[in-house]
Amino acid sequence: MGAARFWGVSFLVAAALLVLTRGLIGNEYFFFAGYVVLQYIVLSTAWNILGGYTGYTNFGVGAFFAVGAYSSVVLHKLTSLPVPVMILVGGLMSGILGFGMGYLTLRLKGVFFAIATLALAIVAQTFIVNWDYVGGSRGIYVIRPQQAPLYGSYIQYLYSLMLILAWVSVAIARTIERSRLGLGFNAIRDDELAAEAGGVPTLRLKLISTTLSGALMGMAGAPLPYYVTYLDPASSFNLSYAVNSVAMPLIGGMTSWVGPVIGAVLLGTIQQLATVTISSALNLLIVGLLLIAFVIIAPNGIVGLVQARRRARLR
Amino acid sequence: MPPLLEVDGLGKRFGGFVALEGIDLAVNTGERLGLIGPNGSGKSTLVNCLCGALHHDSGHITFDSRAIDGLPAYRRTRLGLARSFQLPRPFRSLNLVDNLRIPLLYTVNARPGTRLSESAIDERCLALLYDVGLADKAARLPRDLTQVEMRKLELARAVASAPRLLFADEAMAGLSPSEIEEILVVLLRLNEQGITIVLIEHIMRAVMNFSTRLVVLVAGQKIADGAPQEAIRNPEVERAYLGE
Numbered sequence: 415m416g417a418a419r420f421w422g423v424s425f426l427v428a429a430a431l432l433v434l435t436r437g438l439i440g441n442e443y444f445f446f447a448g449y450v451v452l453q454y455i456v457l458s459t460a461w462n463i464l465g466g467y468t469g470y471t472n473f474g475v476g477a478f479f480a481v482g483a484y485s486s487v488v489l490h491k492l493t494s495l496p497v498p499v500m501i502l503v504g505g506l507m508s509g510i511l512g513f514g515m516g517y518l519t520l521r522l523k524g525v526f527f528a529i530a531t532l533a534l535a536i537v538a539q540t541f542i543v544n545w546d547y548v549g550g551s552r553g554i555y556v557i558r559p560q561q562a563p564l565y566g567s568y569i570q571y572l573y574s575l576m577l578i579l580a581w582v583s584v585a586i587a588r589t590i591e592r593s594r595l596g597l598g599f600n601a602i603r604d605d606e607l608a609a610e611a612g613g614v615p616t617l618r619l620k621l622i623s624t625t626l627s628g629a630l631m632g633m634a635g636a637p638l639p640y641y642v643t644y645l646d647p648a649s650s651f652n653l654s655y656a657v658n659s660v661a662m663p664l665i666g667g668m669t670s671w672v673g674p675v676i677g678a679v680l681l682g683t684i685q686q687l688a689t690v691t692i693s694s695a696l697n698l699l700i701v702g703l704l705l706i707a708f709v710i711i712a713p714n715g716i717v718g719l720v721q722a723r724r725r726a727r728l729r
Numbered sequence: 730m731p732p733l734l735e736v737d738g739l740g741k742r743f744g745g746f747v748a749l750e751g752i753d754l755a756v757n758t759g760e761r762l763g764l765i766g767p768n769g770s771g772k773s774t775l776v777n778c779l780c781g782a783l784h785h786d787s788g789h790i791t792f793d794s795r796a797i798d799g800l801p802a803y804r805r806t807r808l809g810l811a812r813s814f815q816l817p818r819p820f821r822s823l824n825l826v827d828n829l830r831i832p833l834l835y836t837v838n839a840r841p842g843t844r845l846s847e848s849a850i851d852e853r854c855l856a857l858l859y860d861v862g863l864a865d866k867a868a869r870l871p872r873d874l875t876q877v878e879m880r881k882l883e884l885a886r887a888v889a890s891a892p893r894l895l896f897a898d899e900a901m902a903g904l905s906p907s908e909i910e911e912i913l914v915v916l917l918r919l920n921e922q923g924i925t926i927v928l929i930e931h932i933m934r935a936v937m938n939f940s941t942r943l944v945v946l947v948a949g950q951k952i953a954d955g956a957p958q959e960a961i962r963n964p965e966v967e968r969a970y971l972g973e
Contacts, residue, residue, distance in 0.1 A: 594834050597823075601831045604820035607782060610802040611812055613836030613890055617801070669822070 417589045424588075428581035432574055436566060445573040447690075449641060451682035452576040453634050457655065458662035458674035459583045460630035465660065466668030467596060468623040469603025471524075474515070474531035475656040477538040478508040478628045482635030483650050487548045490556055490639060496563065497575060497637055504636030505629040511538075512628020516621045523606075539651040553646025556639040572637050583630050587671040590626075599623060631659075654698055658682075661701045665708045667717025676716050731794055733758045733894055733925055734779070734810075739788035741771075741778055741949075748774045749949045752788070756894065756927060761920050763940030763957065764929045767969060771949040772929045773815055776896045780812045781805045793893070807836050811892030815899045815929075817879040819871035825882060826867045829854040832890035843891070853889070861885045861915055877908040884915060894925045901932055909935050937961075945969070 415423070435448065457475060464470050482504030489500050519530040543551045562571035590596045598619045601609035610616050639645045658681065666677025681704065685697045712719045732755035739752040749771045756762055766772050777783040779790060781802030790797050797805055811832075820828050833850045837843050845853065858864045861881035866873065874882060880900050887895055897916060901909045913935060920926050930936045936943070936957070943960040945953040947969040953960040960966060 597827065597831060598835060600823060600827075601820050604822050605818045607802075608814065608818040608820065608886075609831065610782070611780065611806060611814070612832040612886065613803050613806040613839060614831060615801070615803045615835075 417592065420588050421585045424581055424585050428577055432577050436570060436574070442567060442569060445567075445569045447686040449569065449573045449576050450686060451679060452573070452580045454658060454662060454678040454682040455580040455675055456576070456583045456634035457631055457659040458666075458678045459580075459587050459671065460627045460634065461659040462663040462668055462671075462674045463587060463590065463599075463630070464623045464627035466663050466673070467590065467599040467603065468620060469599075470520075470620070470623070471528040471660070472531045472624075472627065473528050473656045473660070474533075474535040474538075475631060475659040476651040476653060477531075477535040478511060478631035479635035479638075479655050480542065480647070480650040481508040481511050481538060482632030483638040483645060484542055484548050485632070486636045486639050487554055487556060487645060491547070497572070497640060501575065501579065501633050501636040505633035508632025508635070509625050509629030511632070512624040512626070513621060515628070516624030520617065520620045520624070535651060535653075535656070539647050542647045542651070549646065551647060553644055554639075555644050556642075558640050558643060568640070572641050575637055576634075579633055583633075584671055584675060586626070586630070587674070591671055595619070595622070654701075657698065657701060658685075661705050663715070665704060665715055667715030667719075669714070670717050673715050673717045680716075730758065732756055733760075733793060735789075735791040736779070737789045737791070739775070739778060739785050739790065741774055741783065741785045747949055749778065749785070752946075752949075752951055754944065754951065754954075756925060758893075758925055759920070759923065760925050761916075761939055761941045762925075762927045763936040763943045764927055764946065765931070765933070765936055765943065766946035769948075770946040770969075772946055773898060774949075775946065776812060776898050776927075776929060779805075780810055780896060803835070806832070806890055806892075807839050809891075809893035810896075811887040811890045811894070812896040813880075813883040813887045813898055813900055815902070817871075817883045819874075819879065819882055819886075821871055824868050824870055825858055825863060826851070826854045828871065828882060829857050829886055829889045832886060836890035857885045857889050860888075860918075862911075877904055877911065880904065880912060881915065884912070884919075888919060888924070892924060894927065895919065896927045896929065898929045899931065900928070901930060901935055913939055933961075 457479065461472060461475060464472050485504045485507040486500040489495055489503060515534055519527055522530055542548060548554055558568050562568040564571065598614045601612065601614050602616050602619060606616055638650065662677030662681050663674040665681060666675065667673030681701060684700055688696045688700055708715065734756040736752055736754040739749055741749040752775060764772055774783065778785040781800060784799065792808055792810060797808065820831065830850060833845065833853055838845055855864060855867060858867050861884060863878060863881055871879065871882065884897065884900060901912050909932060916926055916939065928936060928939055940957050942955065943957040944951060945960055945966050952965045953963040
């Protein structure tokens with residue numbers, strides 16, 4: 415399937431999903447939980463562009479996510495822009511952060527790069543904690559507008575936006591995967607020196623990867639203040655965003671766009687169910703256990719499992 | 730005609746260790762140059778400096794009458810300087826066709842006026858694999874290859890960038906005599922097609938058969954440069970290889 419066709423088909427799927435869920439489901443909680451699952455589709459897809467395709471592990475997901483969220487806080491205090499515009503601005507801010515991080519750290523490889531991203535998250539959090547205008551360590555209340563644009567409740571509105579964002583990020587990932595750019599990313603992941611010797615401008619491609627990945631994460635974070643209505647650094651920079659965004663592609667499979675989607679839907683849904691039925695503290699335990707299980711049983715994720723089976727059948 | 734590659738007083742040090750010092754070298758178009766020297770004499774460092782994987786500390790490199798000091802490796806590849814690696818470094822997650830697709834997309838298609846279509850790239854990939862006898866493994870991953878096939882893939886990938894000058898860095902190390910012969914045949918054919926080749930090699934028989942000129946490096950300095958038979962009879966070279 416060509417890229418244009420994929421955009422079209424995935425748009426129809428997303429639109430159908432939107433119409434069906436909003437038309438048929440009356441329970442407000444569905445949209446509350448669905449928003450989180452969709453948000454993780456965006457986050458894990460974004461993570462996978464840098465982590466899966468290009469081979470650089472980013473543990474600083476929380477920083478990008480929170481920069482998107484806090485840019486919305488600033489915009490909320492200064493202006494009365496609609497949320498879609500805030501999403502774009504949030505994406506721009508964290509895209510800039512991604513570019514900066516890329517420029518400063520991409521000479522580092524493997525585990526050293528991962529540590530640097532973790533440090534970035536701490537630096538960004540410290541910055542926000544000490545910035546009184548956005549609430550500092552106290553956090554800040556964000557009052558939602560009374561009326562959602564279009565029809566339905568505000569949560570349904572945010573859910574719809576996140577669904578659109580999920581569609582866009584998945585379609586971007588799929589487009590990259592089958593493109594010259596994606597092949598270049600793969601070459602960097604496999605062997606940077608050989609990629610450079612083959613004419614791949616590795617630094618430029620890595621910057622594209624960090625910028626794009628960061629921008630999508632920020633876009634996922636931008637509606638957060640309206641979703642939670644109270645935003646504080648401890649929860650918005652939470653390490654669980656990074657853990658989940660790494661775990662989901664790992665469980666789903668990192669080589670293809672499907673992997674992060676499967677991982678996010680699976681893990682996100684289980685977490686939401688566990689939160690309601692058992693306890694919210696159980697979330698990370700579930701992630702941990704699943705991660706261990708997958709590393710042992712299916713190191714290439716669910717997609718890898720399916721591919722291996724298909725290859726075995728062909729032989 | 731000016732030489733294709735001209736190296737003038739090239740020096741490289743790692744901390745206090747002088748890896749290369751005052752290297753002058755000219756490679757003419759169409760030549761088959763052998764570069765030999767004992768282990769640690771700086772052969773690979775020289776290749777790395779010339780191809781841009783390392784940056785030299787002093788001296789100048791001119792390729793095709795153009796200064797390339799400080800250019801990143803990918804720009805040098807696009808200018809027509811290709812290399813194969815001493816230890817094969819294939820793209821492990823990509824099949825053989827995609828391994829060759831990288832230089833075609835990023836080097837050949839990045840040059841003005843040589844843009845290939847999707848299908849032309851596919852054809853070129855298969856033709857390159859056919860040339861080195863790997864056509865039947867086009868859809869396989871590098872891990873399915875033997876050592877000699879891996880070396881051939883390494884060469885094919887370097888050639889895929891349509892270079893004017895190719896550095897073959899120990900393309901035959903660890904191979905059997907018949908396999909060495911196979912690689913030599915490939916290299917000679919490439920040279921006939923107009924690619925200038927610098928062969929870095931330990932296996933003397935192969936170098937002597939292949940080279941039209943020999944350069945000897947010892948301890949980071951060039952001690953001989955000339956016709957192969959003369960170069961190895963040079964007393965300094967004998968001393969470096971055989972001792973006093």
